[in-house]
Amino acid sequence: MSPTQQDPLHHPARDARLLALVRDAFLPPLGDAFAASVARYDDVLFDRAERAGGSQLLFLDGMRELRRRREEIVARFRARLGQAWEALEAGEPPSAEASLASQSTGLSLVAEHELESRLAVRNLASVMLRDCKAVLSRLDRRLGWIAGALQLDADRNPIGPEHIGVAVHEAFATCDLAPEVRLVLIKLCERDLAPAVAKLYEGLDQRLVREGVLPGAPAGPRPAPAAPRPERMAENAAAAAAGSYAGGYGGGWEEPAGGEDYSPAWAARFMQRWQDTRGAMQQHGFDGSAGEAPPPGGAALLDALHQLLQQSRGARGDVAQGAGGVPGGQADQRPLSHREMLSVLSLLQATPSPTLSAAISDDQESLSQRLKSEVLANARQLGVDPSSTRLDPKDEDAIDLVGMLFDVLLDERDLEGRPRELIGRLVVPFVKVALLDRRMFVQKTHPARRLLNALAEACEGNQGESAAERSLLAKVEEIIERLVTEFNENLAIFMTLEEEFRDFLEQHRRRVEVTERRAAEIQRGQERLEMARRRAEFEVASRLEDxxxxxxxxxxxxxxxxxxxxxxxxxxxxxxxxxxxxxxxxxxxxxxxxxxxxxxxxxxxxxxxxxxxxxxxxxxxxxxxxxxxxxxxxxxxxxxxxxxxxxxEKPLPELPEVALPQAAPVERNPVELVAGTDTLDFDHADAERIRGLPIGTWLDFIDKDGRVQPGKLTWVSPISSRLLFVNRRGVRFCVASPEELAVMVRMGRLRMHVADDGDAFDNAMQGVIERLDAVAPQQSATLH
CATH class of the missing domain: 1.20.1440 (de novo design (two linked rop proteins))
Structure with missing residues (x-):
């Protein structure tokens, strides 16, 4: 072993030579890259000012401020990273989170623009961490080793993305910049610094390997992903040229390379149950005796759904539709052609019927039944003889699946009033998508379902109570209006609208995160205030007693x-x-x-x-x-x-009225809790599990009427151990102890959030399968 190589079984002392090597190889080049970037930003702000409309003066002022304080900005950036590095050399690597929050003192709350700035640099750090995750995990080990076998992580690595984010934040902290200008500058730093930082990390990692620092850990970039199959590339190119997805509802099927896109949880569970019950997958090329579910997706999944729909149709009182919507189509009736179906749906899309709109508002009426009746009734407008036509079985499947999907979505999500009406307008366009491309049901990245997920997220629980919510609903309405107006048979519009709406939704999420942090700060302040009041009352009472x-x-x-x-x-x-x-x-x-x-x-x-x-x-x-x-x-x-x-004796003169801040108002319809943990009936194991929940966990709170409101754990009090939950708007609606929440678990009023990463489409499809199973006698046993 060379003198510089370390034995992983023995911790070394701090290696000053290697620490100096790392410092000189990383900090000056990074500072130079930041300085070069900042030198260009005044021109960028000038360009932004030209198209900033009413904010033009803010960007011009920002440009002048940046020119005036450029050297100070760069110096503050270098100084912050230098301080973090010196702390590492002293054997006490600093916390980036603590450094970022160190400006908060006393009773003052962090200003909203300050919170937005912190969120922006956290996002900058997360982008760098995502792009450099593998090399950073190696650098954490190697750098910690030469610093004296310290345990470094993302928060305590002084040259890691988190500390770079803190340095960017502090670089602009003293500048007189409008909030939107400051956010633009941080975003520019994210764009410019990320590639430079990635190269510095890779070079530094390889340099340490050459110096013999933990040579057993691999070095070098991760292998590039395998290139797509030529036939897949050809298919994608052809689809793009056609302006649509290849493969209509009645067409062929090909599994994509990304299997996870074609394996939603509901599909895997359904195919396992179907195989266990039917043993009929061999006709699709699967060995039913193997005891493993076939890969969900493809023709097998759709055929299995078709059989389940057929079995449940009679139990639902929903038989094949004949002329004019009359049940029981005759043998001499021809099915509506694919083109006729699309034409009728286009008519319904352009001019929704009052009866369909009423069905969307009525949670007791089946949307699939109403859709099929509307399709056959509107076929007259195409000159089709209603007495001689019926629905094609596969088209009927598409209508059933989409109709039931929206039934579940509208019933089980918190969609009331205007949000319910807006989501309901998507029913007809999504039936058309199901006819054009059945992959929508199993491909998680399908643009149609991605758009539906984003719109459902924006609408859920949104009653327009704040300006941000009203703005979000207005954007939802704009997107849906464009979809209804412009969607013919080209699915590319879903991708265009989804990308546009995701950008808007991301801005809204950032504001929600600011609201969440504000709620946590307010709750932290209230608990400190409560503790101070109780202590003050005790001190007074102890001196007045007896x-x-x-x-x-x-x-x-x-x-x-x-x-x-x-x-x-x-x-x-x-x-x-x-x-x-x-x-x-x-x-x-x-x-x-x-x-x-x-x-x-x-x-x-x-x-x-x-x-x-x-x-x-x-x-x-x-x-x-x-x-x-x-x-x-x-x-x-x-x-x-x-x-x-x-x-x-003289009384005190009249004293000014003074009042400490009052408790923050709780969101309307607060969660009802029972106080007094010594008398509560709860399972201590539930309380312990709740006490160990990580920040960011979502739980479902269920009210007396069975309505579900998801709540996100945002903060745990270090004083009282109470947990703070916020709703999807980031507004506080529940603060409770683990014991109180355990009581709610026992009462059936609290459960783990049932959503799967917020995927409204997948969760609705799971509900469709459960409803179909429940009414199909031969399938009911498979639910348990």
Missing amino acids: RALPQAVAEFLRNPWQHHITLALLREGEVGDTFTEALELADGILEEVDEAQRHIVGKPWLQNWQPGLRQVFASIGLHGDAADAAIGALHDTLQAVADARPEL
């Missing part, structure tokens, strides 16, 4: 002094000088009260406590002569007690 105090002294302790120590606890905590001095002041005054009650004569009352008393009265807004008058009243009262002349 004591006969003059009225002025008792009022002093209950009002200005209690308010003063509450503020002291909030600002400095129990170890602060202000709180300690305030306790000494109260105890000193009470000692003088005891002396007065022993009728000691000639004592200069309160002489030693004048500065402390002025400080207390100043905290409630009493200064100068007013404070002197209040102190005088306390002095005269003590003198009257000492002289045994109670009639000479």
